[in-house]
Amino acid sequence: MRAAEGAETRGVSGEEDSLSEQAETLIDVEKRAERMKRTTFLLLFGVVLSFCDAQSETGGEEAAGEEEHVELFTTPTTKMGAATSDFGYNLFRALASRDASTNVFLSPLSVSEALTQLSMGGSEHAQRQLYRALRYHTLQDPQLHNTLKDMLASVRTAGKGLSTAARLYLARRLRLKQEFFGLVEQQYGVRPKALLGGSKDVKEINDWVSQQTGKKVQRFLTKPLPRAAGISVVSAAYFKGKWTTRFAQSGGLENFQVDGAAPVHVPMMQQDNYPVKMGVDSDLGCTITQIQMQDDVSMFIFLPEDVTSNMTLLEESLTSEFVQDLSMTLLPAKVSITLPVLKLSYSTDLLPLLGDLGLSEWLDNPELEKISTQAAKLISVNHKVTMETAPEGNQYPSDTTPSHLTYRVDRPFLYLIRDETSGALLFIGRVVNPKSLSI
Structure with a gap:
């Protein structure tokens, strides 16, 4: 009798999963059509670039001939990169929607890693729920943990500028199963930690995060974890990548426009004739620029046409496929570029x-x-990020002649840092007022 009930329950669950997957397929079709329309706008921008920079003509012709859809993610690593990125975009949207007028930053990979560690302790049903939120249900990868482990090792190589920390902290009075500790440590090289509660635990966690991030993320916790007998997730990241082409830093402060307030004065870096990839999305009302960094990392900047802190439409458009499309359709240009120096x-x-x-x-x-x-619940998912940008790079611009195109990031903008090899989203942020940023 129980077996029949179980089979019936599994059948209902399977039907729900199937309906959910069908709905997601329909959404994917709609998104794909929307991406194709946006790609057209981006390609039309090549006409503008051709007048300003003769080097754009070849890139525009090549991009224009590739409108047919091709499978963007074909290897386990790139599929994993897409899944963790889509989780990151979803999490960023949820975070950004709290308040449209504030700076918001996130490094999704460290959160993905920590929640994946947690999934190893759940029942099959619980794991399936977590995998759907983490976007792993799209992968069909029997070696999921190994794929994630390898990708994490790749994006944390020294030249990319990213260091992360991800760990589970468990209340000791939960009557913990020691097999779980060994399982996570074997797979991810970090052992979950049992805590007693109180100020000593704050020091323990802060010291560990500092060590994992090269002492760049300090004071991770400023108060003790909740005293409830539960599980706390810790995730942190530090990023300081180097540009492929260096900037010249201006001597003084420059104006940055703020929505509904007086301009603020912030340090800027500037360079003429700077190589970028560029496009305009008229649906989103923004100019999109991709700037190359060292070791196959790049920064995408989404700069709205107007001074606005409400970027909901833009935030809703972000998916791994959309950004991958951008990397293939944005057109090369040389611009006179000005960017804020970020320290946050x-x-x-x-x-x-x-x-x-x-x-x-x-x-x-x-x-x-x-x-x-015992029944254990999640009681916190603490996340902290630190990031810096600086003018340095390993190449000088090939020509310092003033550029025909000017690109000034002097108003609220959204940006993301992406690993080009895997497609993984390393960092994402919305800068509304850089004056209020600090380390």
């Missing part, structure tokens, strides 16, 4: 956002049966 630190608890990713039911009953013999 940002921290938040992401736990309240997980419900927006479809995890409300899971949060109520996470079924972490492989971690503890």
Whole structure:
């Protein structure tokens, strides 16, 4: 009788998953059509570039001939990069929607890693719920953990400028299962930590995060973790990549326009005849620029036409496929470019956002049966990021003649840092007022 009930339950669950997957397929078709329309706008921008920079003509012709859809992600690593990126875009949207008028920053990979560690302690049903939120259900990868581990090792190589920390901290009084500790350590090289609670634990966590990020992320926690007998997720990241082509830093401060307030004065870096890839998306009302960094990392900057802190439409458009399309359709140009010098630190608890990713039911009953013999819940998902940009690079511009095109990032903008090899989203941020940023 119980077996029949179980089979019926699995059948219903399978039907729900199938309906959900069908709905997602329809959404993907709609998104693909929208991407094709945006690509047309980006290609039309080549006409403008051809008048300003003769080098754009060849790039425009090549891009124009590639409008047919091709499979963008063909290897386990690039599929994993797409999945972790889409999780990151979803999480960023949830975070950004809290308040449209604030600076927001996120490094999704460290969060993905920590929640993937947590998934190893759940029942099959709980794991399936977490995988859907993490976008792993699209992968069909039997070696999922190995693929993620290898990708993480690749994006954390020294030249890319990224260091991350991801770990689970567990209340000791949960009657923990030691097998889980060894399972996570074997796969990800970091052992979950049992804590007693209190100020000593704050020092323990802060010291570990500092060590993992080369002492760049300091004071991860400023107060003790909640005293509830539960599980805390810790994720942190530091990024300081180097440009392929260096900038000249201006001597003084320059104006940065702020929505609904007086301009603020911030340090800027500037360079004439700077090589970028560029396009205009008239649907989103923004200019998109891709700037190459060292070791196959690049920065995408989305600069709205107007001074506005409301970038909801732009934020909603971001997917791994859209950004991959951009990397193939943006056109080469040389511009007189001006960028703010960024130095920032940002921290938040992401736990309240997980419900927006479809995890409300899971949060109520996470079924972490492989971690503890007692019912254990997630009590915090603390995340902190630190990032710096600086003028240095390993090449000088080939020509310093003043450029025909000018690109000034002197108003609120959105940016992302992407690993070109895997397609993984390393960092994403919305800069509304750089004056309020600090390390």
